[in-house]
Amino acid sequence: MNAPHEILLAEPRGFCAGVDRAIEIVERALAKFGAPIYVRHEIVHNTYVVNDLKAKGAIFIEDLADVPPGATLVFSAHGVSRAVQEEARARGFSIFDATCPLVTKVHVEVAKLAKEGYEFIMIGHKGHPEVEGTMGQLDSGIHLVEDVADVARVQPAQTEKLAVVTQTTLSVDDAAEISAAVRARFPSIREPKQQDICYATQNRQDAVKLLSPQVDLVIVVGSPTSSNSNRLRELAARLGRPAYMVDSADELRAEWFQGVSRVGLTAGASAPEVLVQAVIERIKALGAVAVRKMEGIEETVKFPLPKGLRLEAPPATGMA
Template sequence: MLAEPRSFCAGVERAIEIVEVALERFGPPVYVRKQIVHNHRVVAELETRGARFVDTVDEVPTGAVCVFSAHGVSPAVREAAASRELTVIDATCPLVSKVHQESRRFAEDERTILLIGHRDHEEVEGTFGEAPEHTLVVGTVEEVRELELPRDARVAYLTQTTLALDETREIVEAIHERFDDPRGPGSEDICYASQNRQNAVRAVAARTELVLVVGSVNSSNSVRMVEVAQGEGVPAYLVPEARDLREEWLTGVASVGVSAGASAPGELVNELLMRLAELGFAHVEVEQTATEDVVFGLPSALKNPKAATA
């Protein structure tokens, strides 16, 4: 049972295309701060074309071309890039940029921002950096309840875009219980692609005895999809590559659900389906719960090379 939608979302497709076009426009090497998206196969293939992935802009030669990953960066990173006179191309997902804008708006309103997410995730690091003196990261209901803030504190909340809907809803409810007048974003922060893939994997879990989600171990949205399936009472596993499928998972199983995180290429799904066919699961049905037609354009730096600045 193949979930639809699955694999690449518009933000991921845009980020990968940005690196590809930058390589064509400027020639290799093109430096990319962090992984452009959280998938090992994507990163490896771009490396073969001349992309160089680095942890900090300090590793980028002065004046070189540097792409910021889809997860966004803090103002401090932008300043560091400017000091090195880098030609910056920003591949931040527009939905992440929206959260950054909301962070700046709440900070200007002198509110304490409760950023719901995982502290060590690159997206959270970037959003936190917009207003570090105003922001607290919370990851659980317990952390909300333990905040050393008065009940009438002026607070607002924002969300990492790749979280699970149910998990986030509980934390938001805890914030409303804890504070008198919390303010939230104008619209949901969790991205449409994460929502759609979680809904699809939930539908597949309802009809199968085992769920496999293709995605890298550092892909937050892929890990959340596994947790969503498990929450439906079905065994579920993350499968970075077809070779990671363990045959014992299939013992006594008659139906298998397959999906993929928003950063996982379709070729990895096809390879897993081929492996499952070899193991006796050759008949494939599609469970479609949504249709996606979102497209994000390229940044001005690639439409007009003179527009590329730090």
Template sequence: MIASSADKSGRARLAVRLAAPRGFCAGVERAIRAVEDALAAYGPPVYVRHEIVHNTHVVNRLKAMGAVFIEDLDAAPADRPVVLSAHGSPRAVHDAAAARNMHVIDATCPLVQKVHAETRRNAARGRHVLLVGHAGHPEVVGTMGQAPEGAVTLVETCADAEAVSPPAGPLAYVTQTTLSVDDAAEIVRILKRRFPAIEGPRRSDICYATSNRQAAAKRIAPGADLVVVIGSPASSNSRRLVDTALAAGAARAILLDAPETFDLDSLEDAQTIGLTAGASAPEVLVETFLARLAARFRLTIETVEAAAEDVVFKPAMMAAG
């Protein structure tokens, strides 16, 4: 690697390719607003089942405002509002909340709700559902919980797709919304080859934000010495951006939860880096990282746009029970 040239001040030059779009998507903005609105309307504490979105900084800010994050509804008193996270919840959670007459604000992303509806509809029509996704992810747990036990089989990898043996009868598939576009397409291709009559969604279940951020990552990655993805480890879409950047030609790619912890010395020999952020990462973290770079390097910043986004979702509805 050729060492970066320096200006008269002695600062090394560094080219930054800044991905667009990046950061918050409409579903994340809607979910965060649901917690903020509930705190404003009812005062703290407001209980939130699971992290509202998978970002450490967002969760900590809401905690400071009075949000209490729980994994089980039993941890929340029945007389306080409960927000259900953007990832979606099994039907059993909704039923348990209704049984206690809890005040529920459902912040499930509308695009996840689409997958839930597809799953319920396919199960009601007698189709066994193959769900392409990652085991244990809350979105997958919520989607599997839309149908009776045994009605959905999880397919995680191409090897799973080659080996899965569903019950005899009609089949359908749905996918987690935050998968690698390329990986999911290959798994679906295998399923369609093995089960030609399998039913799928009219439009891809992978959400627009995931697709757009991966497309932008592919554009900033080729030839980059490093691609930095701002996001938390629990964020599936952020982790997929790291994979996408590496596959697209970045020499190295990392997931960075806290920009203030990044070792600037590691860029001593770098000439070009890419910078993006997962759909649950606030833009302030990108700005913090750029400010740290600017204090050390003479930056040239190029915004690389893969798509324009203008999606806005209606606020989450607040209803009792």
């Protein structure tokens, strides 16, 4: 058989609550204050989302010097360092923080334990904005480890008060392996009460673990900069399936589907459903006739918006 006949959709897939909230913050700020709204770093790591917001009047910057005085500034979902927060305040911007609340939880934990004299080992990817934001909560005392080999090399100043934190979008399996190495080397290390890897990352990886054995090929919708999307593709490949990540339907190649009967399809937490639907249409054009949704966890998490952007309550009537 030369063409796929069925598409199996992972559940859950696509946008998580933190991404929904971050995009809504930019859109509400544009509606309330008008364009331009400045955003430090891509609000979420997805090309389509960023281009859509640019078209509506968002301007994405890396350097705060590129933002005019008095402008409205949004911090991206990945979080920022203390130095960036302080510089933004000093420059007098009107600031809305779209940092995912699950990333903020890690920042709060780091600040709290640092006051108690703790040093930290952070499991994460060097250069990722979330890692830079978390490590930037302190001037020093956070040691980054990217793999098991790094654990053997890390040299904290003391080991009596040592805690571990994790980037929220890592491979659950990789993080578990590195955490085990950290525990083996530092048996008394303090671990978070709940793991730092976010519920959405965990759920999407679990869905790919269920999906992969049932299909001949896995397609992940996500942008190259998206950590959690990259992890989904790697996981499918590790489970023995050919796996490709695409930013849009245009990147699909007919030759990938040669001899493939069933295609598994998922999307990273920053990839909108409109892109998934476009991929489905393109695979249908190659011959697929059926689309089936897997059983999966239904996510009901919703995070509140910052105060200045919530919908105004209607005026109260009657007695106060």
